[in-house]
């Protein structure tokens with residue numbers, strides 16, 4: 001499979017790490033980015049071919065992964081438009097796979113001259129260690145083979161969840177796309193509490209990290225549902241009860257739910273604002 005990445009930043013690097021030499025040889029991956037330092041790093045690590053601007057190698061790819069910030073997506077589509085038009089004229093329609101937050105497939109399609117073979121995805125940063133999860137939705141012009149190719153690309157860095165309706169991708173963005181930041185925020189708070197209670201930074205870090213990874217793994221592996229696991233930690237009148245009662249009194253759960261909804265609303269708003277271009 002020949003894959004071209006438009007944008008060679010954090011998320012592209014995570015995907016390339018999962019793909020190069022596994023799903024496809026590094027030499028079959030082409031990366032376009034105006035930043036020479038990012039390109040050189042990717043070229044050295046994975047043997048990918050690189051370019052500062054999109055050219056022939058992009059037009060020749062079977063999959064174009066759009067991995068730039070949402071704010072530059074319109075400009076990038078205008079650079080890709082002639083290459084896709086040439087591919088179409090030659091009887092090919094490469095799959096366009098976007099990982100950008102907020103950008104709607106209908107806008108990508110319009111910016112790309114009515115192009116229909118588009119898969120919109122929302123990965124997350126644990127993809128960097130092969131533990132990502134990605135929500136995905138396919139436009140009507142995507143073939144079964146292209147859908148499978150998109151799934152393979154994202155499965156190279158974790159799990160995939162297919163959606164039947166693009167409007168749900170804002171919820172995915174809010175839950176799992178932004179989600180790692182919420183977890184890191186909670187870890188930071190636990191570490192700060194550990195230090196305020198007299199533990200060293202190193203001890204607080206070790207305790208918080210092991211608690212998070214251990215509890216998350218237990219939740220995945222246990223036959224018990226998560227609320228039951230929580231109850232098993234919570235002795236009546238004990239320490240956990242004191243902590244959870246304090247959290248309830250502070251409205252922590254309601255605040256988390258409101259925060260996730262704010263992220264979903266921002267995703268929708270970004271889509272509407274950026275979609276107005278072009």
Ligand SMILES: NC(=O)C1=CN([C@@H]2O[C@H](COP(=O)(O)OP(=O)(O)OC[C@H]3O[C@@H](n4cnc5c(N)ncnc54)[C@H](O)[C@@H]3O)[C@@H](O)[C@H]2O)C=CC1
Pocket residue numbers: 006007008009010011012032033034035038067068069070072075076099100101122123124125177
């Ligand atoms: N960071 C995250 O947690 C997640 C990010 N995303 C999405 O992934 C996309 C990329 O995000 P990151 O990798 O974090 O950003 P990044 O800033 O690390 O990478 C973006 C890259 O695009 C390059 N670029 C800028 N203009 C370009 C152009 N005209 N042509 C080619 N490349 C160009 C930049 O030089 C940069 O290397 C964004 O749309 C974001 O919404 C999706 C899921 C999670």
Ligand SMILES: O=C(O)[C@@H]1CCC=N1
Pocket residue numbers: 101173177178
């Ligand atoms: O914060 C953002 O907009 C991106 C999308 C999901 C994670 N980071």
